[in-house]
Amino acid sequence: MFYQLDxxxxxxxWYRENKRNLPWRNTKIPYFIWISEIILQQTRVEQGLAYYERFVERFPTIENLAAANEDEVLKLWQGLGYYSRARNLHFTAKTICKNLNGKFPNNYAEIRKLKGIGDYTAAAIASFCFNQPHPVVDGNVYRVLSRVFGITTPIDTAKGKKEFYALAHELLDSQKPAWHNQAMMEFGAIHCTPKNPACASCIFKSKCIAFNKKIVKKLPVKAGKTKQRNRYFDYLIIKQNGNIFIKKRTEKDIWKNLYEFPLIENKKQMSENNLIKSKKWNELLGKSRYHIVKKSSIYKHVLSHQKLFTRFWEIEVSKPHKKLPDSFIPIREQALGKYPVSQLIANYLEKNLCKQNI
DNA sequence: AACTCGTGGCG
DNA sequence: TCGCCAAGAGT
Structure with a gap:
């Protein structure tokens, strides 16, 4: 069917004629390639581009990143999602500076050991920066290969991963791994797209099995189904003597190490009356004298595995009867903008408080 | 080996 | 409106 090098x-x-000019394509410095690859995991170029520019502007070297506070790193990441990427990026920058004299490893095996770097990212860095012959197998590559070669094995199974990796490896031009890998991904990203691929003008039109069998839309096959669960949040924005309280999320859960207002979570939607009478409400406000300045409508926030239903309560406390635990940090409202928060909270702040707080 | 971790855009 | 899903990795 194909000779590999063909x-x-x-x-x-195709890539030489059609590639986009993107900032990380004008460098072979592993630090920059690394940043771009982490940002682009499960993220569209259009969404990640501005984050990349800001990130390398603020942290032009790995030493700058290693020296930063995690709060600031997460603040730069705010709104991009999958925040473990930022935490691991920061962790690994510190590791490299401390243990490897600030020098990024120059081969696949050593790169692969770093936290936050899996098979894909290790292959990307090793091939782009050091011209090592490791094939990248990302979502784009799965799509292109499954279609051109008509492979119906689900890509989210061990069997599928093995099969696609073997094919990707077979097709790789070991003399030009950087060009080959970038070409494969770019082709998937802008030509062999998930929806409305440009089959009519495709270089593989005559050979593409999916096109000729008219099953392009069915490929690639995925076995897994994502099931969502619902969660019900009530955030209490407690204002006291010109301060408001925030808390860092440290549990193993969504938004780890981001900040939020005092939270009451329930397994089912609770009526406002029952909420105000609830134990958790009482724990936060005790027998304080307070009044509810504003209560919001229900914000719906969708995550990959969860759907959140959230109300915000702005509460002015005139006479506190109880000190909140030390885990709640009193800050001036204007200082809110320094803290990394979820997009859910950023959305609320944008609508209800001033923009400088975001 | 399944499950978890965000967000925004699109049809 | 809703499901899909985009340059994946950790546990």
Whole structure:
């Protein structure tokens, strides 16, 4: 069907003509490639681009990143999601500076050991920066290969991963791994797209099995189904002597190490009356004299595995009868903007408080 | 090996 | 409106 080098040469030729000019494509410095790869995990280029620019502007070297506070790193990441990426990025920057004299490892095996770097990212860095012949197998590559070669094995199974990796490895031009890998991904990203792929003008039109069998839309196959659960949040924005209280999320849960207002979570939607009479409400406000300044409508916030239903309560406390635990940090409202928060909270702040607080 | 971790855009 | 899903990794 294909001679390996024909396939590679064709996709590389396409890439030379069609590639986008992106900032991380004008460098081979591993630090920059690394940042871009982490940002782009499960993220569209259009969404990640501005984050990349801000990130390398603020942290031009790995030493700058290693020296930063995690709060600031997360603040730069705010709104991008999957915050463990930022935490691991920061962790690994510190590791490299402390243990490797600030020098990024220059081969696949050593790169792969770093926290936050899996098979894909290790192959990307090793091939882009050091021209090592490791094939990248990301969502784009799965899509292109499953279609062109008509592979119906689900990509989210061990069997599928093995099969696609073997094929990707077979097709790789070991003399041009950087060009080959970038070409494969770019082709998937802007030509062989998930929806409305440009089959009519495709370089593989005559050979593409999916096109000729008219099953392009069915590929790639995924076995897994994502099930969502519902969660019900009530955030209490407690204002006291010009301060408001925030708390860091440290549990193993969504938004780890981001900040939020005092939270009451319930397994079912609770009526306002029952909430105000609840034990948790009482624990936060005790027998304080307070009044509810504002209560919001229900914000719906959708995550990959959860759907959150959230109310915000702005509460002015005139006579506190109880000191909140030390885990609640009193801050001036204007200082809120320094703390990394979830997009859910950022959305509320944008609508209800001033923009400088975001 | 399944499950978990965000967000925004699109049809 | 809703499900899909985008340059994945950790546990």
């Amino acid at each position: 396939f590679s040469a064709e996709v590389i030729a």
